Amino acid sequence: MSPRSDANPEATGFGRRTSLPGRIRSFPALRVAALWESFLVAAASLRQNKLRTGLTLVGIIVGVTAVISVVTIIKGLDQTVAQTFSSQGSTVFTISKRPRVITSREDFIKFNKRKDITEEDAEAIFRLCTNCWRTGVVANDGVTVKHGNQKADNVQVRAVAPTAMFDIDAVTVDIGRFWSESEGSSAHDVTVVGPDVIANLFPNQSPDRALGQEIWAGGRPYQIIGVLTALGKIFGVSRDNRIYIPFATYKKNFGLNISRGAFSASGVLVVFIQTPTAEQLEGAEDQVRAIMRNRRGKTGRDEDDGFAVESEDVFLNLYSSATANIYLVTIGVAAISLVVGGIVVMNIMLVSVTERTKEIGIRKAVGARQKDIRTQFLIEAVMVTAIGGVVGVLTGFGVAWLIALLIGFPLLFSIWSAVLGVSMSSIVGVISGLWPAWRAARLDPIEALRAE
Amino acid sequence: MTEATVATSQTSSGVIAKPGLPSQDGKVLISMRNLWKTYDMGAEKVHALHGVSFEVKRGEYLAITGPSGSGKSTLMNLIGCLDTPSQGEYWLNGKNVSEMDDDELARIRNQEVGFVFQTFNLLARATALHNVELPLIYGGIPGAKRHEMAKQALSAVDLTDRMTHRPNELSGGQRQRVAIARALVNHPSILLADEPTGALDTATSYDIMNLFEKLYEDGNTIILVTHEHDIAARARRIISIRDGLIEKDETVR
Numbered sequence: 001m002s003p004r005s006d007a008n009p010e011a012t013g014f015g016r017r018t019s020l021p022g023r024i025r026s027f028p029a030l031r032v033a034a035l036w037e038s039f040l041v042a043a044a045s046l047r048q049n050k051l052r053t054g055l056t057l058v059g060i061i062v063g064v065t066a067v068i069s070v071v072t073i074i075k076g077l078d079q080t081v082a083q084t085f086s087s088q089g090s091t092v093f094t095i096s097k098r099p100r101v102i103t104s105r106e107d108f109i110k111f112n113k114r115k116d117i118t119e120e121d122a123e124a125i126f127r128l129c130t131n132c133w134r135t136g137v138v139a140n141d142g143v144t145v146k147h148g149n150q151k152a153d154n155v156q157v158r159a160v161a162p163t164a165m166f167d168i169d170a171v172t173v174d175i176g177r178f179w180s181e182s183e184g185s186s187a188h189d190v191t192v193v194g195p196d197v198i199a200n201l202f203p204n205q206s207p208d209r210a211l212g213q214e215i216w217a218g219g220r221p222y223q224i225i226g227v228l229t230a231l232g233k234i235f236g237v238s239r240d241n242r243i244y245i246p247f248a249t250y251k252k253n254f255g256l257n258i259s260r261g262a263f264s265a266s267g268v269l270v271v272f273i274q275t276p277t278a279e280q281l282e283g284a285e286d287q288v289r290a291i292m293r294n295r296r297g298k299t300g301r302d303e304d305d306g307f308a309v310e311s312e313d314v315f316l317n318l319y320s321s322a323t324a325n326i327y328l329v330t331i332g333v334a335a336i337s338l339v340v341g342g343i344v345v346m347n348i349m350l351v352s353v354t355e356r357t358k359e360i361g362i363r364k365a366v367g368a369r370q371k372d373i374r375t376q377f378l379i380e381a382v383m384v385t386a387i388g389g390v391v392g393v394l395t396g397f398g399v400a401w402l403i404a405l406l407i408g409f410p411l412l413f414s415i416w417s418a419v420l421g422v423s424m425s426s427i428v429g430v431i432s433g434l435w436p437a438w439r440a441a442r443l444d445p446i447e448a449l450r451a452e
Numbered sequence: 453m454t455e456a457t458v459a460t461s462q463t464s465s466g467v468i469a470k471p472g473l474p475s476q477d478g479k480v481l482i483s484m485r486n487l488w489k490t491y492d493m494g495a496e497k498v499h500a501l502h503g504v505s506f507e508v509k510r511g512e513y514l515a516i517t518g519p520s521g522s523g524k525s526t527l528m529n530l531i532g533c534l535d536t537p538s539q540g541e542y543w544l545n546g547k548n549v550s551e552m553d554d555d556e557l558a559r560i561r562n563q564e565v566g567f568v569f570q571t572f573n574l575l576a577r578a579t580a581l582h583n584v585e586l587p588l589i590y591g592g593i594p595g596a597k598r599h600e601m602a603k604q605a606l607s608a609v610d611l612t613d614r615m616t617h618r619p620n621e622l623s624g625g626q627r628q629r630v631a632i633a634r635a636l637v638n639h640p641s642i643l644l645a646d647e648p649t650g651a652l653d654t655a656t657s658y659d660i661m662n663l664f665e666k667l668y669e670d671g672n673t674i675i676l677v678t679h680e681h682d683i684a685a686r687a688r689r690i691i692s693i694r695d696g697l698i699e700k701d702e703t704v705r
Binding site: 033 | 592594598
């Protein structure tokens with residue numbers, strides 16, 4: 001060894017061996033610096049490959065969008081349903097020839113063979129049902145309503161008796177009045193009209209002006225004596241596009257060819273029964289079922305009723321089973337697109353590892369451990385998919401908002417569905433990043449440095 | 453530097469040795485004992501090194517030379533802890549490196565070895581400063597101190613005004629100086645240079661070798677792997693490798 005230019009003990013200039021013993025110098029297990037470095041590297045890499053990043057994300061975005069939009073829409077509908085139905089409570093049930101919802105062709109044929117519900121059936125129920133509070137009969141029909149050269153299409157006609165039916169339907173008049181029981185039973189040509197019909201037939205006019213005017217329905221004139229208070233929409237269907245006429249009037253003008261209807265082919269007689277409380281509903285249903293089975297001569301225990309007894313519970317059950325199915329389908333769609341998206345992310349991450357083999361070698365040469373390299377690529381994968389999650393959440397909210405706007409129901413944007421979307425996609429990122437990250441971490445530094 | 457709080461002992465040569473370590477006798481930094489490296493190439497085994505033994509003392513300036521295929525690259529990889537021997541022991545700074553796992557080797561590379569490569573091996577997208585900070589990042593040095601150390605390292609290689617430049621904005625010589633700053637920033641026990649002038653023109657090579665000379669005089673231990681005789685001649689000791697064995701080990705100056 002040659003004589004050395006002896007260092008000044010006090011000197012702290014660069015390059016002097018003034019460093020610490022290795023065992024004293026820090027090499028902590030968790031290094032914020034290395035983590036932050038991973039973030040910066042990941043962000044830079046994504047920025048550099050914008051198009052590739054975008055394409056990589058399509059699958060993830062589709063999956064998250066599907067989940068978020070469906071969850072948001074159904075949450076919004078749930079709210080509407082809860083408001084609409086719980087306010088009334090299920091105190092009303094109906095007797096009809098066939099149920100409101102028929103799920104198969106066989107059922108449809110079977111139900112059509114049943115006897116029609118007749119006025120006599122309704123009267124028997126009125127007379128015999130002691131558990132029933134209010135009862136009413138309704139003939140439903142659909143028609144185009146005209147006034148002058150204005151017309152309103154697809155208006156629902158409810159021909160009702162007695163006037164207690166207004167209470168069962170829970171409708172009130174905003175302007176004017178309902179017909180009296182005597183007007184009804186003596187078949188006056190009067191009508192109480194929903195606000196949508198008024199808006200269509202009397203555009204740009206105060207609804208008051210419509211009172212006393214005549215409208216034409218099914219080739220007959222009816223005098224408007226009342227305008228209904230608006231009920232709003234449910235599932236995008238307006239409940240204000242309807243007119244009420246007395247049952248006797250309907251019968252006088254068109255006869256009661258119930259199975260086909262007078263205005264159109266849809267007139268069907270339905271008996272409505274209301275009980276004072278929801279608890280009494282079941283008792284009344286049993287009683288009415290017994291009365292009707294007796295009238296139909298059904299004695300065998302296993303024999304079909306030959307008519308449908310339905311309360312709103314039926315609708316609610318149908319709603320919840322429908323939404324459950326929608327959720328299932330959504331989960332399926334989301335799962336498929338997330339799996340596909342995850343595979344795409346994995347593929348791109350493998351490409352990224354190959355492209356950056358040299359960089360990995362350099363990092364390893366200066367002291368990056370396997371864990372550091374693994375973390376770096378995992379963070380990159382999670383960052384990609386989390387961005388996909390955020391975009392998916394936003395587009396999901398957008399889609400839900402559009403659909404809500406079209407159908408017309410209030411929306412609740414929940415922070416939880418956003419959290420769900422982003423964490424779901426992040427989990428996909430972790431899973432699809434594991435294998436590429438493991439491969440990157442396991443690279444032999446000598447081989448890696450030789451790359452390119 | 454801010455390590456003043458840690459006990460260090462001054463030796464007569466002005467080199468500060470690390471106290472209390474097994475290799476403290478005679479300040480031996482590297483001890484290679486009968487080192488073998490065998491590559492399994494399917495049917496046949498290729499012995500890149502067959503039984504290499506030597507020692508390097510702290511503060512030495514050593515060149516390892518030999519023709520290509522002599523095993524000098526293999527030896528360099530072993531010294532740099534990028535690889536482990538198939539047989540034999542390698543003690544670096546009192547630690548038996550030959551038995552270490554991947555993470556422990558990473559730690560040694562981070563703290564005991566500073567690499568200088570022929571092709572610089574800088575991160576293309578990172579600034580000079582960031583490149584120099586890289587070992588500190590993996591050493592867990594917090595931000596402010598890291599910047600400080602990296603800046604100091606860059607100014608020691610006269611690149612104070614190039615800190616925010618990326619490698620493609622720097623000349624070859626400047627890039628190699630960034631690499632040297634990166635190698636030294638964590639105060640490693642050895643500076644390990646693999647053909648450091650191989651990609652540089654003569655004048656720049658001369659500058660870089662002068663920088664190594666200065667670093668040596670400052671007390672750094674330098675191991676230079678090269679096949680160029682005039683570069684090797686700058687060192688104080690030359691080990692010649694041929695066919696996986698030490699052919700010559702001579703102190704030249």
